[in-house]
Structures are given as structure tokens and as C-alpha cells.
Amino acid sequence: METLLLNAEKYVFGLLTKDMADGYLYHSISHTQRVVQAAKELIVGEQVSEVDANILLLAAWFHDVGYLNGADNHEKESVKIARNFLAEYNIDESIIDQVSQLILATKKGYQPQKTLEKIMIDADCYHVCLKNYFDVSDLLREELKTTLDITFSDEEWVRENIQFLTKKHHFYSSYAQLNWQLGKDSNIALLFKKLKKLQQETQKELAKKEELDLKKLKANSPERGIETMFRVTLRNHITLSDIADTKANILLSVNAIIVSLALSNLLPKLDKASNYYLIIPTIIFVVFTIITIILSVLATRPNITSGKFTKMDVKNKKVNLLFFGNFHKMSLEDFEWAIGEVMKDKDYLYSSLTKDLYFLGKVLDRKYKILRVTYLIFIIGLVISVLAFGFALQWQTHLVA
Secondary structure, eight states, X not given: OHHXXXXXXXXXXXXXXXXXXXXXXXXXXXXXXXXXXXXXXXHHHTTOOHHHHHHHHHHHHHXXXXXXXXXXXXXXXXXXXXXXXXXXXXXXXXXXXXXXXXXXXXXXXXXXXXXXXXXXXXXXXXXXXXXXXXXXXXXXXXXXXXXXXXXXOHHHHHHHHHHIIIIIOOOOSHHHHHHTHHHHHHHHHHHHHHHHHHHHHHHHHHHHHHHHHHHHHHHHOHHHHHHHHHHHHHXXXXXHHHHHHHHHHHHHHHHXXXXXXXXXXXXXXXGSGGGGGGHHHHHHHHHHXXXXXXXXXXXXXXXXXXXXXXXXXXXXXXXXXXXXXXXXXXXXXXXXXXXXXXXXXXXXXHHHHHHHHHHHHHHHHHHHXXXXXXXXXXXXXXXXXXXXXXXXXXXXXXXXX
């Protein structure tokens, strides 16, 4: 029988190293050798007879050779290969039947009744008590991915292992329960620690993802874009209004100085008969200057509305509360109530901003139109005044001559 076991070892080793598909990383010759070694330890621990020990070791060597033809029904395929091998050596049919039954006992979910079946199942799962359990488990995970296209995340795989070790797997033999259970429990504890760590990492990743999603949402939010549009546009309009007021003030200041100089230096000289030729040019000059001053004042002149509104105006969304001219005569209580109504209604708020922008644009249109006319009159007045003074001076020189 010893020779038979050696031949069985060589035969199985050759099959699993040469003919096994590359994807079977877990169900390899290493797994079979590990099961055989575990079976030998259990044979000693359970004090199995020599005949039963040989039957058990033959089953251990052949229990996974059926993977040569794929994972489906590999136990039955293993039985076929074992039967053919043992038949060549004229092994008694009863022994072949016992070997076959032990191989079939490794099928998932099988409940062992006999001692040899219990030993066989425990030996097949010997790795669950080993310190390198996680390395062996990773081989099975990769095998499932490669051969069956079944993938697990890190957390899913840890949960799968916990489920298997705590709910589905049991050591059946007395020796395994006394000597291997402690190693299994240690691996279960490590699995729970690993699961907790992965959960914490997952929570951190989710928190980061939520934060990034929130930032993206804020960045891509239409309301944010609308608010930015209103803010930038209103600021630009206010800047343009300041520029218009500055231009009007410049014209106002310049023409005020011109009028002051004319009244102090030019007009007192007009009462002399020798200076009568300057009267018409001076009048033209002063008239254009005064017109320029008036238009400059009109360009900067504010337009204040009634400053009152009713609650019905607010409910009907007819009043723009963002412009002071619409509420400056109202009481604080009424204004606070009205602003509260605006803030409750996003459409009303955007409508008020739109109206504010629109009427600010109308004011700017009026200012710049008046300024355009004012600058035009100022230039025309300067040109006409200079020409008038030139003609008057030439006419006076001709008379004297």
C-alpha cells in the first residue's frame, strides 16, 4: 500500500503541475499537499487504523484533481480519475468505493457521519487555522476572479470570510476541535479587526467624496452662477455710474471756474465804448458755459420716488425693495416684514435684483446721454466762442484802420 501511495502522489503531482489550468491558484498542488499533511496529523491524533489511514490519504491526494476539467462537479470528476487510477492497480472495489465516498464528502454543504468523513472535511479546510490564512485566502479570491469572473472588494471579501468561518465552517473531528480551533478563532478576530479598519477607511473615503461632490455641486450650481452674474453686473453698473458722476463733476467744476473768471475779468471791461465789440462773443461764451453747467447738474441730479409701498404691492411682487427710493418713508417694522417676504421667495428675490439692474441701467442710459450732449455743447461752445472773439477782434481792427 505504501508503494501505491507513492505512485498516487507522483501521478497527482504530475496532473496538477502540468495539466491544471493557470487560473487555479488555490486548488493547486500546494493545496493538495497541505490537505495530505493535515490528514496525516489527524490520522495520528484520531488514532486511525493503518487500512483506514491509507484510504484517507488516497482520497486526500485525489480529492481536487477534478479541477482539471473545471470547477463544476469537480468532486465527481475527481472520483472518476481516482477510480481509473486505482483500477489499474487492481485495488479491491470496496476500497475504491470508500475512497470515492471520502472525495464526495468534500462537496460543499455535506454533513459528515463517519469518522473518516469528518477527518477528510477537516483536512480540506486545514488552512483556516494557519497563520498564513490570509495569503491562502487571497489565492482563492484571485482564482474566483480569474476562472469564474467573480470579484470582491476588500470589505466584501473580509465579510465573505467572516461569514464562512463563523456560520458555515465547523471542525468535526475531536482532534481538530481541540488543536485547530484556537488558530481559527485567532484568524476570525483578525478578520473583524481588518473589517473595522476597512470600514473606517471607507467612511473616510465617503466623507471625502461627499465633500468633493458638495464642492462640485456648489461650483456647478445654477444659483451660484446667477448670484455671481448679478453681483458682477451690479458692481459694473455702479462703477459706470461713478464714472459718469465724475465726468459731470469735472465739466461742472471747469465751467464754474470759467464763469467766475469771465465775471471777474471780462464783464467789467464791457462798459467801455472801446470794448463793445466783445459783448457778443462774451455773451456766446457765457451762454454755452451756463448751458454746460445746467446739463452737468441734470446728469448728476438724483431721482427719488415716493418711498412708500403697501402690503398688497409686496404680495403681488410689484415693489422693488432693493432700491432705497421705494422704502425710505416706510417704518422699520413694515420694511422688515417686506424683506422677510422677499427672502422667503427666491423668484421674488431674483425679480427684485433684475428690476434693480434694469432701472440702474436706465439711469446710466440717461446720465450718459446727457453727458454726451453736454460734452458736445461744451466743445461747440468753445469753438464758437473762440471764432466769435476772433471775428470781433478782426472787425474792430478793420474799423480802427
